[in-house]
Every structure is written in structure tokens, then in C-alpha cells.
Amino acid sequence: FQPRINLHDGRVDGFEALVRWAHPQLGIIQPDDFIPLVDNEPLICDIGDWVLDAAMDACAGWQERFGGEQTVTVNISACHFQQDDFISKLQMAINKIGCRPDSLELELHRGSIEGDESAVQHKLSTLKTLGVKISIDDVTLEQISLKTLSHLPIDRLIIDQSIVAHLFAESQTNEQTFVQSIIALGHSMDFSICAEGVEDQKQLHFLQSSGCDHVQGFYFCQPIPLPRMMQFLSNS
Secondary structure, three states: OEEEEEOOOOOEEEEEEOOOEEEOOOEEEOHHHHHHHHOOOHHHHHHHHHHHHHHHHHHHHHHHHHOOOOEEEEEEOHHHHOOOOHHHHHHHHHHHHOOOHHHEEEEEEHHHHOOOHHHHHHHHHHHHHHOOEEEEEOOOOOHHHHHHHHOOOOOEEEEOHHHHOOOOOOOOOOHHHHHHHHHHHHHHOOOEEEEOOOOOHHHHHHHHHOOOOEEOOOOOOOOOOHHHHHHHHHHO
């Protein structure tokens, strides 16, 4: 779990659940090394279901112990989200685990919401009726993306860590303008904005001065396992 910081008041108001593979011989394997092997395969849906259950169970546990309004964010693959029974299985898991629906945020890749706009609209609206929050990553300034986003019940846009990493790279002179445009555009549509991958004070100051709402990254805290995360909440 990696904490998300609210830049308006400095609070930790949520955590992103990040999967790791604890391999019996190779040790901890990062998602960049194994998710591409199963993406767009049935196994990614099984992994997604397991992560959802584990994240919601953890969220229910820390809320019972500490109270508070922290949410847990779970990344959902496109093929997982597009399953016909995705919402029914999610609702069953929510009821079984006892996690408040408004404590769950699903982070979808931009590609998940492109295609059949009416079907996507219906599925997202159903999730919103349940109380679940929706965030979209890999946002671009392409016209099709802007038109799609403006008609969907979305709560948050995610600025990817690959963009944040190049904010001050000489070879990427347009990244700062791009980020400021996304923040301004998102706010005009009443979306909250979160930047991932913040690793230094210079990046933080730029994002804060540009009006970004939330940040997460190594500058604040690396992803930590559940026992340490519970201690983190206890200390904070």
C-alpha cells in the first residue's frame, strides 16, 4: 500500500493497493516484470479479483481500528473491467467483506473507457450508484479522450509517474505545460487530480503551485506491506 497525500491539508486520505509476486525461489517480483505476461489473459482477472478482495479486507480492517475516511485505490485491467459479471462479483465481494463502497476507488486505464460509450457509461453509472469512486489514468489531451471524459461519471484523473519523472528533463520541455493543462482541464470538469511518482521537492512544489489536489510517491513513502501500513496509520 502506498499513501496518497491531500495537498490542500497535508492529510493521508487514501492508499493505493499495489500487487507484488512473492515467488518462492526468486523473492519479490515487481508488477512491471509479471503483469505484462498476463495482461489481456484470463489470469489477469483472477489476479484482479484477488487484489480487490485483499484491498477491501484491509480497508475494512483499518477503518474498524482507526475510523477515518481513507479510501483504497485498486488498479483494474481493461479486460477485467469489461467482464459482463464484473459489477455483480464486485458487489458480492463488498457485501461479503463489509467494506464501505465509498471507501473503494477503482483506477481504470484510459483504454478501458474507450469503445462502446453507452456500455461504459452504464457500467460506470452503476458503480457510482453503489458508491464506488472512479479514477482514470494515462490521460491525454487528444480530442477523443476529452470528449469521452466529459460525459462520464469520473471522480479523479491520474497523472502518471512517467510524466512526473520528466517534468524537469531538458528533452521533455512540454511536460510542465501538459501537466498544467490536465490540471486546469480536470478542474473545469470538477475532477480531482492526483500525480503519481513524486520523488523530490522540486516536483512537489511544481505540482502544488499548479493546483494538483493529491500526490503519492517515494518522496513521502514507498509502498509498504499491510502490517507496516497499519503502524503508519497508528503513528499518523
